[in-house]
Amino acid sequence: MPETKNKIATREAYGRALVEFGATNDFYVLDADLSKSTMTTYFKNEYPRRHINMGIAEGNMMSVAAGIAAVGKTCFASTFAVFAAARGCEQIRNSICYPNLNVKIGATHAGISVGEDGASHQAIEDIAIMRAIPNMHVVQPCDAVSTRLAVKAALETDGPFYLRLGRLAVDEVYTEENCNFKLGKGIVLKNGFDLTIITSGLMVQESLKVAKSLEKKNISVRVVDMHTIKPIDEELIIQCAKETNRIVTVEESNIYGGLGSAVAEILCKYEPCKIKMIGIEDKFGRSGKPTELLEYYGLSAAKIESQIVDFLNDK
Structure with a gap:
């Protein structure tokens, strides 16, 4: 980045x-x-x-x-x-x-x-x-x-x-030269083999922070910017499931019907694997400073990392 x-x-x-x-x-x-x-x-x-x-x-x-x-x-x-x-x-x-x-x-x-x-x-x-x-x-x-x-x-x-x-x-994630944006095709921003984070929007930056932090703990994390949620990149989702066996979706929206649901629909149909959806868990928002709200709803980098570590420890 x-x-x-x-x-x-x-x-x-x-x-x-x-x-x-x-x-x-x-x-x-x-x-x-x-x-x-x-x-x-x-x-x-x-x-x-x-x-x-x-x-x-x-x-x-x-x-x-x-x-x-x-x-x-x-x-x-x-x-x-x-x-x-x-x-x-x-x-x-x-x-x-x-x-x-x-x-x-x-x-x-x-x-x-x-x-x-x-x-x-x-x-x-x-x-x-x-x-x-x-x-x-x-x-x-x-x-x-x-x-x-x-x-x-x-x-x-x-x-x-x-x-x-x-x-x-x-923060910028891309430059004009390195952004291979194609409608319906996700972008692998960081390669890894222990699990894949599939995310979009503001959560891309947070997920990259998480991957960098976990790398210091010898946990290899792949990060995918799934900018197109519909039509979603089925081929890439299946590939990530096969190669990392664990998928974590991170979204700044309700986990019901959002990005996580879209990814889960592909996995259960073509390549079942362990999946964790991190997002807003069926609650309305509330007033507060944006950074405080991200922390409160578990969407700060630190809170996302903690949930991923628990997911990895769940055998």
Whole structure:
């Protein structure tokens, strides 16, 4: 992982990417009165005729996005993840995914790392909701470089996308030169043979810290950035199960229906092995500082490492 001087949030990188690709792609950006938070304000400043503030009406925003896509234009619809997945769910299902339209949902402020805004603003169930809807792609990049490439992939791929983005500024994992981002293909960031951590988003950085710490204890850990949760990389999951025999999934979302469930579905079908799911264990979020919340819900590097050690000791 390269040393980082300036941390950038994935929501920030999303806003920048929209501006960059907006110069050569004729798409529209909608926002539900949160453009300064979702960072679509950058696009609004550069291309005001292609940015529409829909107000606090997420369901209507998704319907309008579907209408724009229905006449041949790609459309990005942006708001907080909790509002996109919940308030806009019916319209996403029936108006976007059912006709398989080119609407890309920029869902920012996902997970508990939103912080002080508390449970009402902390999306923990959105992955489960979105991956259950036919035709939907679900992608969660971990840093600025992979976010830019995720937006690019969304533009180049037909159909609905759910881009799950975070509020916090995060360390870089990739450089422009070394990020082999391919839709539906996970990336092995570190090789190892005692177990594999499969993760995405903010938890990639935490998992790399865990792997480095465990290496000092002679525990060899493979780390996979599974940025595309749907369609998921079945081949890589099966390979990791065969070669390490133990899988740990780490996610900043509810373990029911999330990344861990997606991985378990592949393992039980093709390559059964021991698996542990680390995430939010069917609880709502709460108000607090992001780092404190990650610690409280067992998602700090130290807490993840402790759970993995217990898993390895469980013969």
